Amino acid sequence: MIELRRVAAVILLCVGVGAGLHLLLDPLRNAGQGAADKALTLGAGAALAVLGAIGGYLIARIPKERIRDVADRLEVLVRRGRVGMAFSDAEADALGRFGHAVNRYLAFVKDEVEQSQIAVKERQIQMKVLEAEKRHVEAVIHAISDGVLVMDSFSDLVLTNEAAKGIFGFQFEAGSRVPVEEAITDATFLDLLSEMRESGSLVPHRTAEWKRGAGECERAYRVILNTVFEGRKRDRVSGVVAVLHDVTREKEIARAKSDFVSSVSHEMKAPLASIKAYTEMLVDGDADDPAEAREFLVIIAGETDRLTRLIDKTLNLSRLESGLIAANKADLAVTELLRAVAEVVSPQAAAKGIRLEADLAPLFFHVHGDRDMLYQAILNVVSNAVKYTPEGGHVAISTYLDDGAVVVDVADTGMGVPADEIERIFEKFYRSSRSADTAAGTGLGLPLVKQIVETIHGGRVAVESEVGKGSVFRLYLPAVR
Amino acid sequence: MAARVLIADDEPCITDVVSRKLRKEGFEVIVAADGQEAYELAMAERPDFIITDLQMPRMSGLELCVRLAAELAEPVPILMLTAKGFELDPAEIARLPILAVMTKPFSPRELRDKVCQALQDLRAP
Numbered sequence: 001m002i003e004l005r006r007v008a009a010v011i012l013l014c015v016g017v018g019a020g021l022h023l024l025l026d027p028l029r030n031a032g033q034g035a036a037d038k039a040l041t042l043g044a045g046a047a048l049a050v051l052g053a054i055g056g057y058l059i060a061r062i063p064k065e066r067i068r069d070v071a072d073r074l075e076v077l078v079r080r081g082r083v084g085m086a087f088s089d090a091e092a093d094a095l096g097r098f099g100h101a102v103n104r105y106l107a108f109v110k111d112e113v114e115q116s117q118i119a120v121k122e123r124q125i126q127m128k129v130l131e132a133e134k135r136h137v138e139a140v141i142h143a144i145s146d147g148v149l150v151m152d153s154f155s156d157l158v159l160t161n162e163a164a165k166g167i168f169g170f171q172f173e174a175g176s177r178v179p180v181e182e183a184i185t186d187a188t189f190l191d192l193l194s195e196m197r198e199s200g201s202l203v204p205h206r207t208a209e210w211k212r213g214a215g216e217c218e219r220a221y222r223v224i225l226n227t228v229f230e231g232r233k234r235d236r237v238s239g240v241v242a243v244l245h246d247v248t249r250e251k252e253i254a255r256a257k258s259d260f261v262s263s264v265s266h267e268m269k270a271p272l273a274s275i276k277a278y279t280e281m282l283v284d285g286d287a288d289d290p291a292e293a294r295e296f297l298v299i300i301a302g303e304t305d306r307l308t309r310l311i312d313k314t315l316n317l318s319r320l321e322s323g324l325i326a327a328n329k330a331d332l333a334v335t336e337l338l339r340a341v342a343e344v345v346s347p348q349a350a351a352k353g354i355r356l357e358a359d360l361a362p363l364f365f366h367v368h369g370d371r372d373m374l375y376q377a378i379l380n381v382v383s384n385a386v387k388y389t390p391e392g393g394h395v396a397i398s399t400y401l402d403d404g405a406v407v408v409d410v411a412d413t414g415m416g417v418p419a420d421e422i423e424r425i426f427e428k429f430y431r432s433s434r435s436a437d438t439a440a441g442t443g444l445g446l447p448l449v450k451q452i453v454e455t456i457h458g459g460r461v462a463v464e465s466e467v468g469k470g471s472v473f474r475l476y477l478p479a480v481r
Numbered sequence: 482m483a484a485r486v487l488i489a490d491d492e493p494c495i496t497d498v499v500s501r502k503l504r505k506e507g508f509e510v511i512v513a514a515d516g517q518e519a520y521e522l523a524m525a526e527r528p529d530f531i532i533t534d535l536q537m538p539r540m541s542g543l544e545l546c547v548r549l550a551a552e553l554a555e556p557v558p559i560l561m562l563t564a565k566g567f568e569l570d571p572a573e574i575a576r577l578p579i580l581a582v583m584t585k586p587f588s589p590r591e592l593r594d595k596v597c598q599a600l601q602d603l604r605a606p
Binding site: 265266269270272273274275276278280281284286303 | 495497499536564565588589
């Protein structure tokens with residue numbers, strides 16, 4: 001009977017300890033860490049066997065009531081899900097000591113388990129952070145407006161972004177590995193990549209120019225190539241990263257700037273050539289008499305003025321275009337501006353016998369604008385009209401309201417602009433085939449008008465013209481309501 | 482008989498100063514204000530020497546040179562007087578029937594010397 005009771009007590013104790021360990025190990029199992037789980041289960045199994053053996057030996061020597069008491073306490077622990085039995089110092093018998101040993105062991109196991117749990121949690125967090133970082137880096141690469149390609153040492157494309165997809169027309173899914181020769185057909189670009197990979201550490205960084213398409217569709221790219229190295233000495237080429245930056249627009253701007261500088265220099269050389277030639281004639285004594293010498297000097301002075309005007313207009317236009325001159329806008333009466341312009345131009349018109357009429361509205365139409373700039377724009381249009389109208393002609397300035405805009409009409413009975421040149425007369429240095437024969441000009445007056453009215457004041461310039469009959473230049477300026 | 486020189490330029494100051502310089506040297510000078518007029522005058526007047534600008538209304542200096550080379554029975558030495566000197570392609574210039582290129586700003590004295598030299602070379606056997 002006693003033996004049976006002791007065997008039952010051992011089983012009970014083992015169940016108790018097992019339950020304690022189970023409680024401790026359960027969170028670890030759920031963490032899904034297979035290796036740690038197995039090790040702990042094995043450890044726990046071994047500990048259980050040892051505890052069972054020791055327990056069996058000790059329990060055989062312990063009175064029945066004590067065992068029952070301990071068994072009850074273990075059950076309480078299991079019910080409450082707690083680790084560690086309470087043993088008072090008074091319980092100094094074998095069972096008490098055994099209980100203390102079990103408690104210490106359980107505390108040790110609990111500590112180990114907690115440490116493992118923390119490590120697992122940390123690893124999980126690290127994994128999540130890495131995943132998030134990877135997704136973030138991928139998102140950043142995809143968001144880059146430059147094309148990005150990463151080729152590995154096996155000549156497979158391992159990473160490409162949306163911009164690269166747009167440039168090369170890739171059909172494959174993002175994230176898939178594709179042999180570079182299948183993905184890219186352009187031989188020049190493939191050569192760039194393979195040269196880069198083969199050059200290894202000799203040329204680890206390189207910038208090249210690459211063009212795609214032809215004619216109107218041609219796009220120019222600056223390709224920045226970098227070799228990726230691996231290995232302890234970073235001496236093994238593991239791939240090539242190519243970044244393609246679209247420089248088509250930059251090239252267009254550079255070309256436009258170069259054309260502009262070229263045109264300005266060309267235009268400046270004309271008066272300069274005259275100044276130099278007539279000066280040399282004077283120096284060489286080519287003037288037959290003081291009257292001819294004076295004639296040369298008058299031409300030199302005139303050409304100097306022309307050069308100055310050209311420089312001033314070029315600077316004005318370039319400052320306006322680059323936004324260096326800020327518009328000083330205020331509400332102003334257009335009628336008052338027109339009156340001022342008419343006054344300035346009337347001597348020029350009178351000299352050619354041109355009738356200059358300013359049919360100004362009795363009402364003062366107001367616009368919000370920069371007075372000096374608008375004055376310059378209107379002056380350019382009116383003085384052009386006088387310049388290109390033959391003697392005895394007629395120039396009329398009028399103003400009226402049209403659909404929220406104050407309109408300034410400058411009509412002349414001049415030579416007119418051929419229909420195919422109407423758009424071009426607003427280009428810098430463009431001079432109509434007819435205007436060049438008639439009057440001197442810089443070819444910058446109308447571009448300045450367009451810049452001032454359209455870009456700075458949000459208005460519009462329109463031209464109606466009939467060759468041989470005349471033109472109407474119409475400036476639309478947003479009215480102040 | 483005085484040699485006849487045609488000067489074509491859309492800048493009146495240039496044709497004026499060149500005419501004055503050459504007339505003082507005893508040349509007969511014909512003036513054209515654009516390429517088309519220069520072509521017509523060259524065909525009608527058969528000048529001994531032509532000085533032309535490159536960029537002109539109606540017909541460019543290049544087209545003028547090409548057409549005259551093709552249509553004139555006897556070639557006429559042509560001097561291109563242009564502000565775009567360094568922008569011209571030397572290979573293209575070499576292909577054209579042009580004696581010399583002179584860039585603006587220019588020296589009327591040097592221009593006169595070039596014309597005199599060219600006419601002298603032509604007359605020499």
